[in-house]
Amino acid sequence: xxxxxxxxxxxxxxxGKTSVFNALTGLNQKVGNYPGITVDKKQGVCKLSRGVKxxxxxxxxxxxxxxxxxxxxxxxxxxxNKNDKDYPDVALIVSDVETLKRNLLLFTQIKDxxxxxxxxxxxSDLMIRKGISxxxxxxxxxxxxxxxxxxxxxxxxxxxxxxxxxxxKTISTEPCLDTTLIDEDYFQSLQKAFPNQDxxxxxxxxxxxxxxxxxxxxxxxVSKFKTKSNQELKRLxxxxxxxxYQFINSILKEGQTIDRSKATGLRSxxxxxxxxxxxxxxxxxxxxxxxxQAIYDWATVPMDLxxxxxxSLAEWVKVTFPGGGKVTDLVAEGIVSGIGGIVIFIPQIxxxxxxxxxxxxxxxxxRVVFLMDRVMRRFGLSGKSLVxxxxxxxxxxxxxxxxxxxxxWKERLITILVVPFTTCSARLPVYLIIIALVIxxxxxxxxxxxxxTLMALYLLGFGMAIFSAYILDRxxxxxxxxxxVVEMPNYKLPLxxxxxxxxxxxxxxxxxxxGKIILAISIILWVMASYGPGxxxxxxxxxxxxxxxxxxxxELNDQIAAFKLEHSYIGIVGKxxxxxxxxxxxxxxxxxxxxxSFAAREVFVGTLATIYSVGSAGEGENIETIxxxxxxxxxxxxxxxxxxxxxxxxxxxxxxxxxxMSTLAIVRRETKxxxxxxxxLIGMTAIAYICALIAFQFLK
Amino acid sequence: MRFTIADLKKGxxxxxxxSSSENIPLKLLEMGCLPGNEVHLLQLAPFSDPMYLNVNDxxxxxxxxxxxxxxxxxxxx
Numbered sequence: 001x002x003x004x005x006x007x008x009x010x011x012x013x014x015x016g017k018t019s020v021f022n023a024l025t026g027l028n029q030k031v032g033n034y035p036g037i038t039v040d041k042k043q044g045v046c047k048l049s050r051g052v053k054x055x056x057x058x059x060x061x062x063x064x065x066x067x068x069x070x071x072x073x074x075x076x077x078x079x080x081n082k083n084d085k086d087y088p089d090v091a092l093i094v095s096d097v098e099t100l101k102r103n104l105l106l107f108t109q110i111k112d113x114x115x116x117x118x119x120x121x122x123x124s125d126l127m128i129r130k131g132i133s134x135x136x137x138x139x140x141x142x143x144x145x146x147x148x149x150x151x152x153x154x155x156x157x158x159x160x161x162x163x164x165x166x167x168x169k170t171i172s173t174e175p176c177l178d179t180t181l182i183d184e185d186y187f188q189s190l191q192k193a194f195p196n197q198d199x200x201x202x203x204x205x206x207x208x209x210x211x212x213x214x215x216x217x218x219x220x221x222v223s224k225f226k227t228k229s230n231q232e233l234k235r236l237x238x239x240x241x242x243x244x245y246q247f248i249n250s251i252l253k254e255g256q257t258i259d260r261s262k263a264t265g266l267r268s269x270x271x272x273x274x275x276x277x278x279x280x281x282x283x284x285x286x287x288x289x290x291x292x293q294a295i296y297d298w299a300t301v302p303m304d305l306x307x308x309x310x311x312s313l314a315e316w317v318k319v320t321f322p323g324g325g326k327v328t329d330l331v332a333e334g335i336v337s338g339i340g341g342i343v344i345f346i347p348q349i350x351x352x353x354x355x356x357x358x359x360x361x362x363x364x365x366x367r368v369v370f371l372m373d374r375v376m377r378r379f380g381l382s383g384k385s386l387v388x389x390x391x392x393x394x395x396x397x398x399x400x401x402x403x404x405x406x407x408x409w410k411e412r413l414i415t416i417l418v419v420p421f422t423t424c425s426a427r428l429p430v431y432l433i434i435i436a437l438v439i440x441x442x443x444x445x446x447x448x449x450x451x452x453t454l455m456a457l458y459l460l461g462f463g464m465a466i467f468s469a470y471i472l473d474r475x476x477x478x479x480x481x482x483x484x485v486v487e488m489p490n491y492k493l494p495l496x497x498x499x500x501x502x503x504x505x506x507x508x509x510x511x512x513x514x515g516k517i518i519l520a521i522s523i524i525l526w527v528m529a530s531y532g533p534g535x536x537x538x539x540x541x542x543x544x545x546x547x548x549x550x551x552x553x554x555e556l557n558d559q560i561a562a563f564k565l566e567h568s569y570i571g572i573v574g575k576x577x578x579x580x581x582x583x584x585x586x587x588x589x590x591x592x593x594x595x596x597s598f599a600a601r602e603v604f605v606g607t608l609a610t611i612y613s614v615g616s617a618g619e620g621e622n623i624e625t626i627x628x629x630x631x632x633x634x635x636x637x638x639x640x641x642x643x644x645x646x647x648x649x650x651x652x653x654x655x656x657x658x659x660x661m662s663t664l665a666i667v668r669r670e671t672k673x674x675x676x677x678x679x680x681l682i683g684m685t686a687i688a689y690i691c692a693l694i695a696f697q698f699l700k
Numbered sequence: 701m702r703f704t705i706a707d708l709k710k711g712x713x714x715x716x717x718x719s720s721s722e723n724i725p726l727k728l729l730e731m732g733c734l735p736g737n738e739v740h741l742l743q744l745a746p747f748s749d750p751m752y753l754n755v756n757d758x759x760x761x762x763x764x765x766x767x768x769x770x771x772x773x774x775x776x777x
Contacts, residue, residue: 483725488759
C-alpha cells in the first residue's frame with residue numbers, strides 16, 4: 001500500500017461535481033453518514049499512478065462557505081477542522097464552464113483558507129458551442145492555482161486531473177484576497193485577540209456562529225470576542241461578496257471572453273414550454289402519470305417473478321432438508337420469505353429512481369419546483385414533494401426514499417411523515433374485499449357505489465396527507481430560517497453513468513440498511529404466527545379431530561391451521577387487543593389480521609383466509625370463499641361481524657393507520673433516528689383509531 | 701418612486717441599486733444580487749410568484765416577497 005491522500009470535491013450544485021466524482025472513482029464508492037446528521041457522506045477511492053490512492057470525498061453542493069443548511073454546514077465544518085481525518089490535502093473546486101464567475105466566489109474562499117486547490121472546469125466540451133474562450137495560463141497565474149479542463153460527458157481531461165492531484169504539493173497556497181480589507185479595524189482587533197490563528201478562518205467561525213449555529217467540531221472559542229451585531233456582520237459579509245466579485249470580474253475581464261451571439265436558445269425555448277402557465281402543468285402531469293404507470297404497473301412484472309422465485313426457493317428448502325424440523329421451517333418460511341419481502345421492493349425503487357435521477361440530471365426538477373412552489377408552500381411542502389406523494393400511491397418505501405432530493409430539511413421531514421397516508425397498492429386487496437363485502441351493489445348516474453367508495457378512499461388518503469402536512473407545518477419548529485432561492489440550471493442530457501450509479505446506490509441502501517430491520521421484524525412476526533404456548537397449540541390436531549369427526553383431509557387441515565393460528569402467540573395478541581378494538585366493531589379474528597398486517601397490509605387477506613379455514617388464499621375462488629365466510633361470520637348473539645358500520649370502520653382504519661414495518665424501517669433510515677417513525681406509528685394509528693371509532697359508533 | 705424586482709414585468713430589466721435589507725438571504729447576494737448588477741426577469745409562475753430571473757450569469761427563481769426587498773432602477777426599452 002502506497003501513501004494515501006485526501007481529496008475533497010467542492011462545488012456549486014448542478015456543476016457536474018458528482019459526475020467528476022463518478023469519473024474519478026467509478027463504482028469504488030460508498031455512501032455513509034456524517035455522525036448525528038442526515039447528510040449522506042459519499043466517499044470513493046481513485047487510483048493514481050505508482051500505487052498511490054486518493055480518498056475522494058464528494059462534499060454536498062454549496063454556493064459559498066456561509067452555510068444555510070445542514071448539508072452546506074458539513075463543508076465548512078470539515079474545512080475549518082485540520083484535525084478531521086477527512087481534512088483534504090487538496091481541494092478540487094468543480095465549476096462548469098458557463099457559471100465560472102459564480103463558482104469562483106467559492107473558489108476564492110477556499111483559497112483564502114490556504115488549502116491547496118485545483119480548479120476543475122467541467123463541460124469544457126461546450127466551450128466552442130457557447131462561444132466561451134479561456135486564457136488558462138493567465139487564469140492559473142492570477143488565481144494561484146492549477147486548472148483542469150475536463151468533460152465528464154466526453155470523458156476527457158480526467159487523466160490530466162489525476163496527475164494534478166498527484167502533484168498537489170506543488171500547488172500554491174497563496175490566498176486570493178486580503179480579507180482584512182473588508183474592515184481593517186475589525187480584522188486587526190480580531191487578529192490581536194487570536195494572534196496564532198488565521199484571520200479569515202476566525203472570520204468564518206464568527207459569521208457561521210451568527211448565521212447558522214455553533215460549529216461543533218471547532219476548537220476555537222470565539223464567543224468572548226463579539227464586537228459586532230448580527231446586522232453589522234451581515235453587512236460585512238455583503239461587502240465581502242462585493243470585494244470577491246470585484247476581484248473575480250477583474251480577472252475574468254482578461255481571462256475570459258464570451259461571444260454572446262453564440263449562446264444557444266435551448267434554455268429559453270424549453271422554458272417557454274416546460275414552465276408555461278398551462279402546458280407546463282400539463283407536461284408535469286404527464287410526467288407524474290408515467291412515473292405512476294412505471295411503478296404501479298411495469299414494476300409488477302419483475303415483482304411477480306421475485307414473488308414466485310422466493311416461493312419456490314422456500315419450497316425447495318423444505319423439500320431438500322425435510323429432516324431439519326424447526327430449523328428448516330425457520331429458514332424456509334422465516335428467513336427466505338423475509339428476504340423475499342425485501343427484494344420485492346427493488347423493482348419499484350429502481351424504476352422510481354431511474355425517473356427521478358433523469359428529472360434531476362436534466363434540470364427539469366428545478367422547473368417543477370418553480371411551477372409548484374406557490375401551491376405546495378401553503379402546506380409546508382416543497383414543489384418536489386409531489387413526486388414522493390404520487391409515488392406513495394404505489395408504495396411508500398420508494399416514495400420516502402425519493403424525499404432525499406428535497407433540500408429543505410423541514411419540507412423533507414413533513415413529506416416523509418405524510419407520504420404513508422397516500423393509498424399504497426398493498427391497501428388495495430384489503431379495500432377490495434371489504435368493499436365487496438359491505439358496500440351494496442347498485443349505482444348512481446352510472447357509477448357503482450363500490451367504485452365510488454374506492455375512489456373516495458384514494459382521495460381521503462391524499463387529502464389526509466395534505467391536511468396533516470398543513471398541521472405539521474405549523475407545529476414543527478426549525479432551528480434555521482430558510483429561504484427560497486432555487487437555481488434554474490441549464491438543460492442537459494442526463495449522463496447514463498450517473499443515472500445507473502444512482503439507481504444502484506439507492507437500491508443498495510434500501511436492501512442493506514432498511515432491509516435489516518424488515519428482516520428482523522418479519523422473522524419475529526413469523527415466529528409469533530408459527531408458535532404458541534401450551535397444549536392447545538402443540539396438540540392442535542387432536543383437539544380439532546375431537547370437535548369435527550367426519551371431514552375430508554383438506555378441510556381438516558384447514559381447520560387445524562385455523563385452530564393453530566388462534567392459539568399461536570399472534571392469536572393471543574389478537575385476543576388480548578379485542579377489548580381495545582371492540583368499540584371499532586372488530587372481533588379478535590380481525591385483531592389477528594391487524595397484527596399480521598404489520599408485515600405488509602395485504603397479509604390481512606391471507607390471515608383471514610387461514611383463520612376462517614379457507615386454506616391458502618390468493619386464488620380467485622378462495623377470495624370468493626373468504627368473502628362468503630366473512631359475510632356469514634357472526635358474534636355469539638347472532639349479529640353479523642361485517643356490517644356496513646364495521647366495514648367502513650375497517651376501511652378507515654386501513655386508510656390511516658401506520659401498519660407497515662417496511663415503511664417504518666425506511667423512515668428510520670432516512671431520518672437517522674427512531675423518533676420520527678415512532679411518532680408516525682403512534683400518530684397515524686391514533687388518527688385511524690379515532691376515525692374508525694367515530695364511524696362505527698355513528699353507523700352502528 | 702422606489703422600484704423593486706417585484707415590480708418588473710416579464711422580459712424587463714433593471715440595475716440593482718440596493719440589496720442590503722436584512723431579510724435578503726445571504727445566498728442571494730453571493731449568487732450575484734449585488735448593487736450594480738443587471739437583473740433580467742425571464743418568466744413568472746402563475747400569480748407572479750415565484751419569479752425567474754437572470755442576474756450575474758446566474759439563473760434563479762425567488763419568491764415575490766424576497767424580490768420585493770431588492771431595490772432596482774428600471775432600464776427602459
